[in-house]
Ligand code: KG4
């Protein structure tokens with residue numbers, strides 16, 4: 099009989115539930131996004147996030163069970179994100195998870211959200227029948243995080259199940275000193291009048307440039323000290339200064355902001371309101387972010403002689419990031435693994451998958467489990 103874990107995720111602005119069998123087979127995955135609630139504020143408002151989680155958690159879990167054709171009683175354990183994230187938001191998932199675990203008399207498995215992102219890559223590798231060799235370098239890059247880990251296998255692998263993720267060991271190699279990469283995308287989109295979240299639209303607009311040369315060049319991002327640390331706030335400020343110094347952007351930014359107020363925020367609606375110069379600026383911004391993420395990650399991979407490179411988190415959905423990683427890693431004989439776009443952004447399948455190895459190891463939480471907003475992976 100397989101072990102079926104119900105995963106619950108509520109650390110930020112997605113209420114998610116999923117059922118995963120044996121840590122690798124996704125039986126269902128439901129994500130209720132709160133983007134519409136936070137959009138007009140241009141970012142996640144913690145109080146609103148908690149309130150939305152409260153509204154969504156029961157129907158989302160019910161839907162995940164229905165899609166998996168299961169009853170609550172069929173669940174073997176409940177895996178819940180206990181950090182890092184917004185305290186009030188985490189509290190909703192944790193409280194619901196605890197209550198279910200107590201009522202069903204099933205184990206409650208605490209999951210680190212960042213470890214969930216690592217497991218999203220393993221879920222995808224399993225789906226596509228690819229084998230992922232360790233040690234690996236894992237880049238987690240989202241709206242809240244930009245961090246590089248070394249991932250190694252447990253000292254005593256369970257050879258009977260070679261494809262089952264172990265409880266991995268993590269070592270932090272580098273992290274952002276200021277903004278996360280996704281946050282930089284969101285801020286640049288906001289200042290250009292391109293709505294929220296910024297990543298998906300900037301990704302598409304960057305690909306729409308038609309040969310207009312960049313109105314400004316952004317050089318390599320410099321950081322002192324650890325070469326694997328990131329910094330994106332200077333790049334965001336450079337975009338801001340460039341736009342301020344060039345009044346020709348003002349009219350089109352205003353026209354896009356008016357379109358957003360009318361609810362016209364789709365790519366097809368905003369593209370005609372973007373000049374060639376704006377598209378080239380977006381491409382230049384994205385190019386600088388992607389170059390930086392790829393170069394530092396591959397540099398770290400070389401340094402630790404990694405066998406594979408894992409990239410996860412919302413920004414891992416970026417098409418140029420994917421293409422550049424594939425291209426540059428191939429030249430170095432490294433294999434790169436991404437989750438599908440749906441598994442890149444926050445979801446609960448990755449939480450249920452990460453809970454499996456802990457379940458096997460008997461790592462359970464009791465009713466004293468609390469949110470840990472700054473929980474570290476390493
Ligand atoms: O992992 P995620 O869903 O939530 C957390 O922040 O934890 O990531 C959301 C972030 C946002 O900043 C969004 O702008 C960015 O991921 N994002 C992208 C793309 N899709 C989402 N950034 C660049 N390119 C994309 N295609």
Ligand code: ZN
Pocket residue numbers: 211215240411412443444
């Ligand atoms: Zn996340």
